[in-house]
Amino acid sequence: MSAQNKSKSKENIIPKKIGTLYGVGVGPGDPELLTVKAIHILGKVDIIFTAASPGNDYSIAQKIATPYLKPGIEVRRLNFPMVDRNDKVTLTSTWRANAEKIAIVLQQGLSAAFLTLGDPLIYSTYSYILPYLTEILPTSAIVTIPGITSYQLAASRLNQPLVSGLESLTILSGVENPEKLDHFLNKSDNVAILKTYRSFDQIMTLLQRKNLTGRAALFSHLGLAGEEIHVDLKNHPPTEPPYLSLMIVKTGGC
Numbered sequence: 001m002s003a004q005n006k007s008k009s010k011e012n013i014i015p016k017k018i019g020t021l022y023g024v025g026v027g028p029g030d031p032e033l034l035t036v037k038a039i040h041i042l043g044k045v046d047i048i049f050t051a052a053s054p055g056n057d058y059s060i061a062q063k064i065a066t067p068y069l070k071p072g073i074e075v076r077r078l079n080f081p082m083v084d085r086n087d088k089v090t091l092t093s094t095w096r097a098n099a100e101k102i103a104i105v106l107q108q109g110l111s112a113a114f115l116t117l118g119d120p121l122i123y124s125t126y127s128y129i130l131p132y133l134t135e136i137l138p139t140s141a142i143v144t145i146p147g148i149t150s151y152q153l154a155a156s157r158l159n160q161p162l163v164s165g166l167e168s169l170t171i172l173s174g175v176e177n178p179e180k181l182d183h184f185l186n187k188s189d190n191v192a193i194l195k196t197y198r199s200f201d202q203i204m205t206l207l208q209r210k211n212l213t214g215r216a217a218l219f220s221h222l223g224l225a226g227e228e229i230h231v232d233l234k235n236h237p238p239t240e241p242p243y244l245s246l247m248i249v250k251t252g253g254c
């Protein structure tokens with residue numbers, strides 16, 4: 001075998017060192033609410049991935065992370081179509097395709113960060129593609145960096161504990177079924193409702209019926225321009241809030 005062929009066959013045998021994907025939580029909005037670890041990673045990775053839905057080319061997570069990114073770093077937007085959650089075929093094929101796009105980058109030996117608002121494992125697109133990534137990549141190539149969640153910032157704005165003593169906390173994303181919310185308002189001491197905009201009227205009607213509006217607070221654009229906080233929704237029921245809004249209800253163990 002010639003020396004050239006020998007080195008060629010060696011190239012095929014020795015696998016390229018695979019890069020690392022960091023799922024980075026950038027916190028809810030305030031660029032000072034990233035962890036030291038998140039900042040350190042954002043400053044060293046080769047490529048940034050963000051989630052975008054068609055027609056929305058604006059990534060809030062990217063804006064929060066911008067001060068910490070390497071100048072001129074490539075940012076790749078991964079499309080996550082806004083389809084009915086029952087359209088499993090479209091959803092799973094998109095998640096798989098996006099996981100493959102990330103894997104191709106890592107297989108070139110590059111490192112990457114997938115940015116998520118708040119924490120990466122709380123209702124995020126990162127958690128949808130994670131199972132597909134773990135199918136394709138070795139576990140050691142995926143590292144999740146936790147972030148401060150939106151509801152943690154909400155509680156800190158009021159200087160109120162989210163949970164204390166033996167209390168419980170339920171976290172919900174949107175309310176498709178008011179009976180489900182009713183159930184948790186009965187069973188849980190505290191309920192954080194993310195994506196409040198989805199069924200705001202239904203939520204308010206239920207809170208009124210259960211006499212809980214005085215124990216509910218609504219938070220919008222926390223840590224971002226236009227932040228709004230409404231405590232005690234009994235006296236000042238707000239109009240339908242924007243996408244970046246959440247509610248915390250302290251049920252008082254009702």
Ligand SMILES: C[S@@+](CC[C@H](N)C(=O)[O-])C[C@H]1O[C@@H](n2cnc3c(N)ncnc32)[C@H](O)[C@@H]1O
Pocket residue numbers: 028029116117118119120121122123124148149150151193194195196219220221222223224243244245246
């Ligand atoms: C896809 S979930 C992301 C949750 C995020 N991973 C977390 O840890 O908080 C989006 C929802 O989070 C909440 N959210 C995220 N950031 C927020 C902010 N800065 N202010 C108010 N609500 C926020 C809103 O309820 C929004 O609809």
